[in-house]
Amino acid sequence: MHAARLPSLFRRLAGAVRRPATAAPLGSLRSQLLRWLIVPLVALVAINAVSLYRDALDAADMAYDRSLLASTRALAERVSVHDGKVVADVPYVALDSFETDTLGRIYYRVGGLHGETVSGYDDLPPVPKNVPRSELYPALVRFYHADYNGEPLRIAALLQPVYDDSMRGIALIQVGETLDARRALSRRILLNTLLRQALLVLAVATLVWFAVRLVLQPLMRLKQVVENRAVSDLSDVDASLVHREVRPLVAAMNGTMARMQSLIASQRRFIGDASHQLRTPLTVLKTQAELALREDDPAALRAIVRSMAATTDSTVHLANRLLTLARLEHGNGGADNRPVSLAALAQQVGLELALPAVQKNIDLALEAEDEERTTVQGQELLLHELLTNLADNAIRYTPPGGSVLLRVRRVADGVLLEVQDSGPGIDEAEYDKVFMPFYRAQAALEINPGGTGLGLAIVRDIAGLHGARLAMQRADSGRGLKVCVLFAATPVIAPADELVLH
Structure with a gap:
């Protein structure tokens, strides 16, 4: 397995940066x-x-x-x-x-x-x-x-x-x-x-x-x-305007404005993508409602209502994914790290997704070592979201009669989580694209045209938040996909937006 290291999304300063105590305002x-x-x-x-x-x-x-x-x-x-x-x-x-x-x-x-x-x-x-x-x-x-x-x-x-x-x-x-x-x-x-x-x-x-x-x-x-600057002008301030001793302050201001530019650009891109993604299901829902208003046949009306319910579920799912992605891009999930057993978490996710797997006649299996050997430092809710997204994608894109394996084990570098399926897999040329928001692989589009394209983006951000290394490759059987997430023994927070996949 070839996995490249993720440099961090958020660099936790581990106590080095602390909120300053309240002090009287400085005078002239x-x-x-x-x-x-x-x-x-x-x-x-x-x-x-x-x-x-x-x-x-x-x-x-x-x-x-x-x-x-x-x-x-x-x-x-x-x-x-x-x-x-x-x-x-x-x-x-x-x-x-x-x-x-x-x-x-x-x-x-x-x-x-x-x-x-x-x-x-x-x-x-x-x-x-x-x-x-x-x-x-x-x-x-x-x-x-x-x-x-x-x-x-x-x-x-x-x-x-x-x-x-x-x-x-x-x-x-x-x-x-x-x-x-x-x-x-x-x-x-x-x-x-x-x-x-x-x-x-x-x-x-x-x-x-x-x-x-x-x-x-x-x-x-x-x-x-x-x-005198315009509100929208976030360009760098010329450091030569001030003395050499003040230039570090100007450099810090420029760095802050550069981060603000990046944040604003990210927000604009997210808003544009979200509005584009939400517009289609909402339009469909409105059309279905108008059809229901004109329909007199009870059987046809029930069919339209069922369709509306499915569209609503899909829209709610998309909105929840969008909110999760926004929270990960602009925060740390709102919780502190604590010891979490990946083996126990994988077992819980397996039980939650057992019904969809049974409905598709998919063999959902779990291979995990002792909970103590598979414990990492992290945020349980976010790690649960990561496992759920990987397992749900594997079940969703595996054809009936296939198999999905969740494996958690201790390796030399830390704790390794593997989720592999027997589905069609993803072309290697798309490995570095599928983790981008709203991007969908060609094979995924053919199997599930109504997907959101946000699941793997959420996985990328959660892995980056925990300093984990993320890799994607073919399954052991040669058919299907295997996603590997390696959590270091001593987590190092690294930016998820600099991910390199192999």
């Missing part, structure tokens, strides 16, 4: 981009502003400390020893300049060798014990903060060697200034820093807004192209 892309760019930028600018402000304060403090040290040194140069005592020769003009400036007050004190006050403010706060010597200047100077008369001061304390021929020692010169000037400079630095950073953020925000607007222009053009 422009707003989101601006938020993600501006908010982190503002945070970074704020951190940078704090860093700049601290650096500026350190630089200002260093400048003021250097000026304070210069004042302290200038005062130290006027300290000397006379007659064994430390004296400070500070003129009144210098005292005025030390005591006040334009932005605050300056205080000083000159201490003797034994800590006594030689000149200046004797109650100026002393040097705390834990203040280290400054390493920034080549002098024995310490800087510290203290409160004096309710005002905060920055004080420089310089140890100045003094000596004469009679003695040597160290004098302490302290110069303190209020923090008004420093605070004013700090406020000015802070305001300048904040103003510059705010202007920087505003400039960046403006540039980002224009950049985002410019970058989104291709998406706006794509939106206009899609909106």
